[in-house]
Amino acid sequence: MNAFKAARASIASALAGIHANVYDYPPEMVGTPAVVVVVDDPMAEPLVIGSRLRFAANYKLMVCVAPMTNLGSLEAVEELVIEVLGALPANVLVGNVAAPIVTQVGQSDLVVCEIPIQVQTQES
Amino acid sequence: MATYVSAGTDMTLSINSVVYSEQVSMVELTVDQEVDTYRTLTGKTKIVTGTDAKLKVKFFQDWPGNATGIAEKLWAISVTGTPVAFTLAINGVGGATFSGNLIPAYPTVGGTPGSGLESDVTMEIVGAVTIATNPS
Numbered sequence: 681m682n683a684f685k686a687a688r689a690s691i692a693s694a695l696a697g698i699h700a701n702v703y704d705y706p707p708e709m710v711g712t713p714a715v716v717v718v719v720d721d722p723m724a725e726p727l728v729i730g731s732r733l734r735f736a737a738n739y740k741l742m743v744c745v746a747p748m749t750n751l752g753s754l755e756a757v758e759e760l761v762i763e764v765l766g767a768l769p770a771n772v773l774v775g776n777v778a779a780p781i782v783t784q785v786g787q788s789d790l791v792v793c794e795i796p797i798q799v800q801t802q803e804s
Numbered sequence: 805m806a807t808y809v810s811a812g813t814d815m816t817l818s819i820n821s822v823v824y825s826e827q828v829s830m831v832e833l834t835v836d837q838e839v840d841t842y843r844t845l846t847g848k849t850k851i852v853t854g855t856d857a858k859l860k861v862k863f864f865q866d867w868p869g870n871a872t873g874i875a876e877k878l879w880a881i882s883v884t885g886t887p888v889a890f891t892l893a894i895n896g897v898g899g900a901t902f903s904g905n906l907i908p909a910y911p912t913v914g915g916t917p918g919s920g921l922e923s924d925v926t927m928e929i930v931g932a933v934t935i936a937t938n939p940s
Contacts, residue, residue: 728864729815730825775918800920 683803684724687737688717691772691799698763700743710785713760716742720796733803736773741795747782753791754780761793773798806940808898816895817861819906820881820888824874829922830862833892833902835933857929859890859906865913865921874911875923881908887930897940904933 681689692704700713710716720738727736741764745756757780768774775796783792816825835857841850866873871880881888887905894900907930911923 726813727829728826729812729817729828729831730823732811732813734826773918773920 683733683735683801684719684737687799687801688739691717691739691741691768691797694769694772695741695764695767698760698767700760700763708786710744710790712744712746712790713756714742714744715760715764716744718742725798727800731802735801737799737801739797739799741797743780743793743795744785744790747789747791757791757793761795764795768797771800806898810894810896810899814895814899816891816893818891819874819908820877820890822872822877824863824877827866827874828861828863830860831892832860833933834858834860835929855932857904857933858926859892859929860924860926862922862924863911865911865915865923875913878908878911878925882910890929895938897938900935900937902933902935905930 688704692702695702695715698715700715701711703710703714703716706716706718718740720740722738724735724737726732728734743757743760743764745753745760747753748756761777765774775798778794780791780793782789784790785792812830815831816823817828817831818824835855837852838854838856839850840853841848863874865875867876869876871877885907887907890904890906892902906927909925909927911925913923915921
């Protein structure tokens with residue numbers, strides 16, 4: 681398993697206990713509520729001297745809930761964001777959580793909130 | 805002549821004979837000349853009276869409990885302040901290895917949420933810095 685795949689898998693594994701579907705890649709169909717691990721830009725950043733294969737990998741966690749009433753969707757997103765933040769392991773760096781927005785995914789609208797994260801990893 | 809471009813990932817740093825490259829995000833060796841300027845009736849002259857070398861290291865704080873971490877090691881050897889050897893190597897053809905002795909400094913501790921905890925330490929170098937090049 682390469683370092684990227686291992687990083688995505690470890691994030692998904694850490695989130696396995698939350699009350700949502702967790703995908704370690706963008707699926708063709710998203711079953712809500714869901715958290716989707718999406719590669720962010722830049723995909724990888726140099727981290728330390730001495731090796732190109734030790735790097736920081738950047739991802740966005742897309743917290744997705746179905747559109748309901750405004751209040752219902754907001755509260756569902758809030759609950760899920762709190763769950764995700766609490767479930768992430770200590771060595772994952774968490775950035776600023778974006779405001780939820782309505783986004784079309786496939787044929788349906790979803791309320792989506794982005795959580796940028798960074799994981800330190802290395803290719804062995 | 806050939807063009808040589810080295811990257812930060814081509815460097816290795818050892819302090820007190822332990823390689824810490826896995827934790828180090830930046831290292832910079834500076835050697836400043838101490839210059840005295842004299843004015844005489846015929847003009848101005850400058851004389852180099854010595855050098856002042858420093859090693860600046862930025863690294864991720866690590867306290868593994870067995871002195872293999874650079875933060876932990878620097879903290880431990882800073883108690884006495886006894887100079888220790890360092891080697892900074894720019895590997896590959898066109899690179900060089902710089903060696904000397906530095907006075908260990910206590911690492912800074914802590915940081916901000918949302919970013920990795922790093923220390924930024926500038927250490928004074930005692931005596932001369934030697935250079936060994938990597939010829940092609």
